[in-house]
Amino acid sequence: MPGFSHLYIPGPTNLPEAVRRAMNVPMEDMRAPDFPDLTRPVFEKAQKVFRNSEGRVFIYPSSGTGAWEAAIQNTLSPGDKVLMSRFGQFSNLWVDMAQRMGLDVDVIDCEWGEGVPVDQYAERLKADKTHDYKAVFATHNETATGVTSDIKGVREALDAAGHPALLMVDGVSSVGSIEFDQDAWGVDCAVSGSQKGFMLPAGLGILSVSKWALEAHKTAEFPRCYFSFEDQIRMNDTGYFPYTPATQLLRGLDVSCDMLLDEGLENVWARHRRLASGVRAAVEAWGLTLCAARPELWSDTVSAIVVPDDRDARDVIAAAYAKYDTSLGSGLANVAGKVFRIGHLGWLNEGMVCTALSAAEMAMIECGFEIEAGSGVGAAIRLFATSDAPQMKIAAE
Amino acid sequence: MPGFSHLYIPGPTNLPEAVRRAMNVPMEDMRAPDFPDLTRPVFEKAQKVFRNSEGRVFIYPSSGTGAWEAAIQNTLSPGDKVLMSRFGQFSNLWVDMAQRMGLDVDVIDCEWGEGVPVDQYAERLKADKTHDYKAVFATHNETATGVTSDIKGVREALDAAGHPALLMVDGVSSVGSIEFDQDAWGVDCAVSGSQKGFMLPAGLGILSVSKWALEAHKTAEFPRCYFSFEDQIRMNDTGYFPYTPATQLLRGLDVSCDMLLDEGLENVWARHRRLASGVRAAVEAWGLTLCAARPELWSDTVSAIVVPDDRDARDVIAAAYAKYDTSLGSGLANVAGKVFRIGHLGWLNEGMVCTALSAAEMAMIECGFEIEAGSGVGAAIRLFATSDAPQMKIAAE
Amino acid sequence: MPGFSHLYIPGPTNLPEAVRRAMNVPMEDMRAPDFPDLTRPVFEKAQKVFRNSEGRVFIYPSSGTGAWEAAIQNTLSPGDKVLMSRFGQFSNLWVDMAQRMGLDVDVIDCEWGEGVPVDQYAERLKADKTHDYKAVFATHNETATGVTSDIKGVREALDAAGHPALLMVDGVSSVGSIEFDQDAWGVDCAVSGSQKGFMLPAGLGILSVSKWALEAHKTAEFPRCYFSFEDQIRMNDTGYFPYTPATQLLRGLDVSCDMLLDEGLENVWARHRRLASGVRAAVEAWGLTLCAARPELWSDTVSAIVVPDDRDARDVIAAAYAKYDTSLGSGLANVAGKVFRIGHLGWLNEGMVCTALSAAEMAMIECGFEIEAGSGVGAAIRLFATSDAPQMKIAAE
């Protein structure tokens, strides 16, 4: 099909040109004496993106799912009791992994569209006088429903209970895009991947851990090798890796971290807020609603948009792809057919948001939705053209 | 600035990914025995894009301006009388070149916004019983004003007068995008460049000539060397070039011609018609007008949009660039400040048109234009979503 | 430093231009309806490279080490008894992994420079009447010492003993370069990675399994999720993946498999034999020896070259890198300082081998080695220029 493909799924995100160029390299010698000149700054900069000043970052050739597994294998032991919650496909998959790995998972099920049930966490932690919970898991940004949860609240619940459990956070679709503060929130394992806020192709699992996680690692008894901290630490400390790293992606990560830090994390977050507000203004103008239950749960990286009951969101996605070469995110599992998603994270600006909204409008109109052409994108245009660039307010406030 | 840059000027146009990849090559040996395996098909395919079945194509390392000069140097002699018309910056520059080269130019000046004055051409050709005019020049698509002229009409005027003058056509911003038929229209020199319909970076002047132009070349007396047909012909006939060719661009041209021919020229033209109609629907919705004087002059590759008298179009262009990383075309010379231009040619689809329109709307709103947010892009969305894909009618008809 | 960097380590190997171009793509939607148009052929072609007609291939975002772990996790259970051998750093690391994963490893230690002790394997398998061994592991090509082992022999030993143990083979530095025949040799798990014979950047673990391995998987009890066959199978069967795949590398793999299959696997193997023979002719001319104990163990993908006792191979490697921008492979663990390695696999031709040999010569001369300038590269040149291109004989035979 003629013209650029338009990619507005919640990851992989669009590659910045500078990143794309940085990765277009011949292969290189990962045992060269000057290889650490690449790797050391990459580790340092990645840590800054997580706001992790006292721990360390692991970079695996894997997806974010691999980093989930790495977090579990390296800090916990088979049979450990953990507290988790489930309110979307990704929080669901993490629970599934924990169960299959042999953890004793205490799951709180919530409606899809809700976030981490901080109050219930607080109760159970308070009740756990014997500190049976070894870890508390929280999905910061549930990509399937477009819900951002209150990680700071989870930390406060732990602290209020004086509970030593590790705090494990899935930040795959939040880190590098929306506010994330590993130090301030006391996150012990923060999981991310290359293909979202880090604006790279998929292929790196990025795991940022606190010093407490490193301490826990010493007694963690899962069998492990590929993802083992010990092998990584031994080699990373010298600037190398225990096995062949994905050097091409490291070249890209070097540049994308620079871009994030040069823009300034607060500015990156504000930009995502602003662009997300445009999307939400469009949704409102279309007369549709978000899957996220309440404004304070709205995600600034992805919006899951609920279609009317008599419509199938899959038709919208199919039309956008087939006729307008535009990829929107599909509804997964429980919300299949009920929502389509617009990913609005990473290398993104106003024009791109308008492209996504225009394609969504055209697709909805083709599917017979009764929406006025230009209503959604017009609402975004109005917001963008009349608000100062970085605005930290949620549109609906 | 974060996010992709948006390029909606009337050339250079956006690079197709396949073209971009094809050009990302190490340097190669332009005297290798298999080099003609690249060049022969490129010449053949380029000829097909012009619909030139009996002549040949020259490919120079130059811009389109170089191909203008090549056409003159190789088919005419100093002092030759030629008929030209001037109704925009590019037709104006071609007149300027012809005069500086030493041709005796009979210029018809028209309002900017008009096209080639076919009737006046017909009269003068009819009156020229002694066949003093050696060539008639016509700018097919005046990029400065967004005007497409009637080349077929010019040919008919020549034929009606039984006039042997060469027909020289500037097709820089038309060939490969909108209807162009060198055979049917009897075009003797059709000038183009790589960076418009051919969807490549600037750097190639592409000149497609008829057998009559080749005949005229035999007696053409301009001093020439770099652009000389004779050197090109001698080497091109063997699959090589008289000096180092821009092999990287030839690699790209090979792919871009394939893309045009695979899509089918009629489909390419219909796509441009459809996308241009979307832009024009937006202009109408904004309450603005086109520089092109009448619907039959509307260009399907570029729209020059007239701003209200109390506005400066340069402010719109500046705002689009500074705030939305979007390049719109500026008004040149006589129409500086009076128009901004949206290039809608080359590697383009509906989503991209909506991006351009959205950015233009945002910029106009920022500049205080009284337009309703979403009105223009909404009009385009409506047209795109409710019309069958390739439609050959002009929107206003 | 000016000029191209020269990479002659045994992986990552040099990227073919076509692969490099194929990977220079914008991100894409891994849930698009036409995504299987990419993935299905990739799986099929990868299977052909392994000569695996009845099983299936798994492609993980990981390194080859990850595929090692995947093979163990998916086909064995904690405490299973396995037979392994150790004669170089990579066979050593696989043993280490097996032990750490909790297998009961019966290790046969051999001199570094030897290969899989087929006779001892045969004996132990014959003696294992109760079929305690659940799997037999063999490193096909020990990258650290440049030794190729007799996998066919191991299969014969299993068959002679009527032993049902799985045959697990590390083919990371052999598959796609030298003879490998999963069907004929009855290999149950063949481990490879993207950055050797597959001529891609590191980042994919590629595991090709037999139907027997898939059968064994049903009762394998290791906890697993990231590398689990079950998740992969369920999604791969639909053309998709259980988590975000490394699409960029899949694009490259699509092309590199085409290249291998178009060249013809036998021709690829013959080319590696021929090029390796040139390296070995150089080694002989230098008066040096290979780490590999006997000609029948010589690897056609990597040569570990033993330096005189009074020399440190690390100096050669350092000089080649610092002065000639050439990466040679270092001696690992037991052979650190004793050998330097020349990787001669993947996207390679005679000119590149001469480059590697020239750089090695220059480095050795700079380090005071008493070798005649041009002796080694001259021996290779003689062999290349006077032997027919694909020759299947070992030079010394």
Add this chain to the structure above:
Amino acid sequence: MPGFSHLYIPGPTNLPEAVRRAMNVPMEDMRAPDFPDLTRPVFEKAQKVFRNSEGRVFIYPSSGTGAWEAAIQNTLSPGDKVLMSRFGQFSNLWVDMAQRMGLDVDVIDCEWGEGVPVDQYAERLKADKTHDYKAVFATHNETATGVTSDIKGVREALDAAGHPALLMVDGVSSVGSIEFDQDAWGVDCAVSGSQKGFMLPAGLGILSVSKWALEAHKTAEFPRCYFSFEDQIRMNDTGYFPYTPATQLLRGLDVSCDMLLDEGLENVWARHRRLASGVRAAVEAWGLTLCAARPELWSDTVSAIVVPDDRDARDVIAAAYAKYDTSLGSGLANVAGKVFRIGHLGWLNEGMVCTALSAAEMAMIECGFEIEAGSGVGAAIRLFATSDAPQMKIAAE
């Protein structure tokens, strides 16, 4: 064919990775307000590469041949008398151009292998009391024969005669590679192209002119437009171009000039001297000779190697290409079949020279040349490994 292609022709030269990356860009707006941020430094840096402190540089979308024509058109008038010499295909072609353009050319023909006949120039200039010669032309580096001429000597001849003629120099295959000093040598028009020392693809003609050339331009009467200084100057002074520039190549030029200036021009020249010395050592070891008549004429950018009378150099070139994917330069015109050429300029290091020499050796051996395998490349290796890196002496001195 597997493995990298090896390009050792005297241009196009091998692309540095950084340049290749810099050119892999989307198209951009050549009228953007920040476009001069790219162009101004490019002009400045290009001027430094020529060592032109008081004049200016013109950058045309063209080949070097275009810059030849630009130099003539802009500084001379039809019928002007000029002094030229001819001793190879490129000096020959420049004479041909001058004659076809209508200059009154006084040509001194020399043996191919000789350089500019400085003594004869001196005589004729001295004899030209009426200053009929308007310009003196000199080919600094005759690419066809591998001869570097004494431009400083030509300047001295002009000065000794007190002659005001312009000094026009073809530096296509010298500038950016070997010593060139426009200021010190009083060169008025220095012609170059992108695809040699500037290490870019072909596509830019680069013309560096003195203030005297700019003065001469005021009265130069050739018809011109595409290459006219006046249009360029008017636009270049604002940071723009009179027609669409080859922005992709400008991006590359920006980087390649940085690379040359960062390495330091003297170091670049010394590197070329060193690498050329290696080639010459090989030629001597092969028992062959250079086309260049004397050591002081030896070019450090290209060696034209004479084959024995009973051999045809075309066979060597064909064998190198067909069997070893190596491009060597062919003998042109008078020396066709008598020489093959090795280009050793641009992005080059020792390993690459050894590659070229190895391929040449293999090809010669295949063609039945009686040379010892390894003799030539061995001589180069010896020189490289035993001489300090940058050495400014000619090997034979």
